[in-house]
Each structure stands twice: as structure tokens, then as C-alpha cells.
Amino acid sequence: MSLSQDFIKGRGAQQNVHNKFDAHSHEFRDDFLNYCAAEGDEVRDSRTSLIDTFPKTIVNKVNSPDVGLNYSLNPYQGCEHGCIYCYARNSHEYWGYSAGLDFEQKILVKQNAVELLEKKLSSKSWQASPIVLSGNTDCYQPIEKKLQITRRLLQTFLKYRHPVGIITKNALVQRDLDLLKELAKDDLVHVNISVTSLAEETRRVLEPRTASIKKRLQTVERLSAEGIPVNVMMAPIIPSINSHEIMPLVKEISERGALSVGYTIVRLNGAIGGIFTDWIKKAMPDRADKVLHQIENIHGGSLNDSRFGTRMKGEGEFATQVAQQFKIAKNKYLKDRKKFSLNCDLHEEFKDGQLKLF
Structure with a gap:
């Protein structure tokens, strides 16, 4: 893997792309760049900034039939992990920011998330249904270590005995093992742990500010040993980058105690097509065209397919081969693992935050 000289290390996106909702566009002019070079100034501010928000609601109804969840809760918008392929990048445009570097550098913090969740769970009209942290951006991204919003959300779920799912690629989830064990x-x-590759070099360039592969596998092992049901997501599978790792990855996570595994195939919707194309030509110039053409072959000649039912798995020969490999891998390594479902029966008794006596 050979990075180009102008590659921004420590970030996924290599530029801020135009926000489709913005009437104005921005570009770096040569005279500005020359001035910065002469003065020794940075062209871009590389720091991460936090922006406090106070939404009116926190639990989101998920209408997509192929996502596999009904409700989600995102304590943060934007994600410092910087995964280049992340479908959530487009959502940052609704807040007035770019889906590129802004998504990784401008993190919106929902300061009243816990209060809103408690209001929701104590509502007489609410019927228990699993709520997933997070359906959009990672609830255990780096700033969570300091702010602990996710931890307080889990305390609220425990208080009301309400089912909760977690999606993360950060080993920080182990911090909350005490709450997870009680739940x-x-x-x-x-808990769904994302493990995209077993190769640390691939992880570092694809997902620059995420936990190492070693720490993620250790997280799968530790949570499983403590009786926490763990599913691993190999998402997304990108041809010629991690598509050769299906069998060894499923074998590895089965040995760590995971109960199940799932996958998606990369799709570059909205602004992500341009962001990914720019990134791969700088991160992997030797294979950029090959990877992009293979992605197009999966989605009928386009980098994206928005059709429900096919957008997550793709079509064609490559998609068929991936599906067959996963079927073989699961039958070989995970065939006898127990099925798991979340319990929705306790919440009604704890709707006021404590067990009803009568």
C-alpha cells in the first residue's frame, strides 16, 4: 500500500466536498495556498471541534426494511473514527456541513440525550421495542470516553429494563461491562462489533481513528466470556481490499466466542462516491481504478444502488460469490451457536423506573 504525498494521515476523507444543500461552494485558491506556504500556516484546521445541540426527540423510527432495526438513538452526529466508506457521512449535510472532513472534525453532541430517552421510556404510550445505539454514527467514538453520554444512556435502559442493541467498532465498550452484564x-x-479486516494496515487507512483489530477481537472475546451476546459485522466488504478475508475472519471471530456474523457490500451513496474516489486514488493509487470498476459491477454500473433488498448485498458474480462464501463460513464455524433475541417483556413493569408491586 503506497500513500500519495498529499495524503492527510489520521483522517479518512481527504477533502471537504460541496454540500448539496448549500448555495455557495468553497475552494482553496492558489494565492491562498501560496500565502499559507510562505507564512508556515496550516491550510486546514485539523482539530476536532464539539458542537452542543439540544434536539426535541432522540429515538428515531427506522423505516428501511433491510437495515434490521426498528428504532435507533444517536448521541452524536458526525464521527471522529473517519471511516471512508461510512454511509452516515451524507447526514452531516442536513446540519449544514460537508460529508467529507467536516463529518470527522465537527461532532454534534446531543447534550440532552439522557433526559429525552427517559421521557420516551416512561411515556404511557411507548411499547417496548429494541432501540439500537447507534444506527448512524458510533456511540463509542473517542469523545465518549470523556462525555460518557452512552454510559448514562445504558444506565437509563437498565433502570427501565428496556432492550437495547449496540453497534460499535471501539473497544471503549468494555468500560461499560458492569452495565452490560446487568442488562x-x-x-x-x-452488541454488534464491526470488524472489517484482520489486517491492521488496511484498518489504519480505511478506518483511521478506530480501535485496532487486536483490541476489537479482544473485545469480542471478553464480552462473549462475560455472557454478553456478540454479533460481528464485516461491513462493508470492498472488492480487492478486504473481500479475500471472509473465511479467515469468520473463523477468527468464532474462536473468540461470537454468536453470529453478518455483512454488507460497499455502496457509495450521495456525496460518498466522490469522497471515496478521491481517497482511494491517494491511498491506493495502484489499484484505485480496479476497485472502483468492481464496485460499479456490483451495482449495475454505478457506485451506488439505493434499491431496498439489493443495496446492501449487491448483484452479479461478485455478490453471489460473497454470499456463498458467507454461507459456507457460517455453516463451518458458527453452525451450532444459539439464537438470541432481546427481551421486551419486562419494561412495562418498570415504566416508572421501578418495579411495580401490584
Whole structure:
């Protein structure tokens, strides 16, 4: 893997692309760049900034039939992990920012998330249904270590005995093992760990500010050993980058105690097509054209397919081969693992935050 000289290390996106909702566009002019070079100034501010927000609601209804969840909760918008392929990048445009570097550098913090969740769970009209942290951006991204919003959300789920799912690629989830164990006693929690590759070099350039592969596998092993149900997501599979790792990855996570595994195939929707194209030509110039053409072959000649039912798995020979490999891998390594479902039966008794006596 040979990075170009102008590659921005430590970030996924290599530029800020135009926001489709913005009437104005921005570009770096040569005279500005020359001035910065002469003065020894940075062209871009590389620091991460936090922006406090106070939304009116926090639990989102998910209408997509192929995502596999009904409700999601995102304590943060934007994600410092910087995964170049992330479908959530487009959502940053609704806040007035770019789906490129802004998505990784301008993190919106929902300061009233816990209060809104408590209001939701105590509502007389709310019927228990699994709520997933997070359906959009990672609830255990780096700033969570300091702010602990996700931890307080888990305390609220435990208080109301309400089922919760977690999606993350950060080993920080181990910090909350005490809460996860309490929730697991009543089948109230399920953790999805994203492991895109077993190769640390691939992880470092594809997902620059995420936990190392070693730490993620150790997280799968530790949570599983403590009785926390763990599913691993190999998402997304990108041809000629991690598509050769299906069998060894499923074998590895099965040995670590995971109960199941799932996958998606990369799709570059909205602004992500341009962001990914720019990135791969700088990060992997030797194979950029090959990878882009293979992605197009999966989605009928385009980098994206928005059709429900096919957008996550793709079509054609490559998609068929991936599906067959996963079927073989699961039958070989995960065939006898128990099925798991979240418990929705306890919440009604704890709707006021404590067990009803009568």
C-alpha cells in the first residue's frame, strides 16, 4: 500500500466536498495556498471541534426494511473514527456541513440525550421495542470516553429494563461491562462489533481513528466470556481490499466466542462516491481504478444502488460469490451457536423506573 504525498494521515476523507444543500461552494485558491506556504500556516484546521445541540426527540423510527432495526438513538452526529466508506457521512449535510472532513472534525453532541430517552421510556404510550445505539454514527467514538453520554444512556435502559442493541467498532465498550452484564442477565442487550479486516494496515487507512483489530477481537472475546451476546459485522466488504478475508475472519471471530456474523457490500451513496474516489486514488493509487470498476459491477454500473433488498448485498458474480462464501463460513464455524433475541417483556413493569408491586 503506497500513500500519495498529499495524503492527510489520521483522517479518512481527504477533502471537504460541496454540500448539496448549500448555495455557495468553497475552494482553496492558489494565492491562498501560496500565502499559507510562505507564512508556515496550516491550510486546514485539523482539530476536532464539539458542537452542543439540544434536539426535541432522540429515538428515531427506522423505516428501511433491510437495515434490521426498528428504532435507533444517536448521541452524536458526525464521527471522529473517519471511516471512508461510512454511509452516515451524507447526514452531516442536513446540519449544514460537508460529508467529507467536516463529518470527522465537527461532532454534534446531543447534550440532552439522557433526559429525552427517559421521557420516551416512561411515556404511557411507548411499547417496548429494541432501540439500537447507534444506527448512524458510533456511540463509542473517542469523545465518549470523556462525555460518557452512552454510559448514562445504558444506565437509563437498565433502570427501565428496556432492550437495547449496540453497534460499535471501539473497544471503549468494555468500560461499560458492569452495565452490560446487568442488562444481559435479563436478555436486554446485544452488541454488534464491526470488524472489517484482520489486517491492521488496511484498518489504519480505511478506518483511521478506530480501535485496532487486536483490541476489537479482544473485545469480542471478553464480552462473549462475560455472557454478553456478540454479533460481528464485516461491513462493508470492498472488492480487492478486504473481500479475500471472509473465511479467515469468520473463523477468527468464532474462536473468540461470537454468536453470529453478518455483512454488507460497499455502496457509495450521495456525496460518498466522490469522497471515496478521491481517497482511494491517494491511498491506493495502484489499484484505485480496479476497485472502483468492481464496485460499479456490483451495482449495475454505478457506485451506488439505493434499491431496498439489493443495496446492501449487491448483484452479479461478485455478490453471489460473497454470499456463498458467507454461507459456507457460517455453516463451518458458527453452525451450532444459539439464537438470541432481546427481551421486551419486562419494561412495562418498570415504566416508572421501578418495579411495580401490584
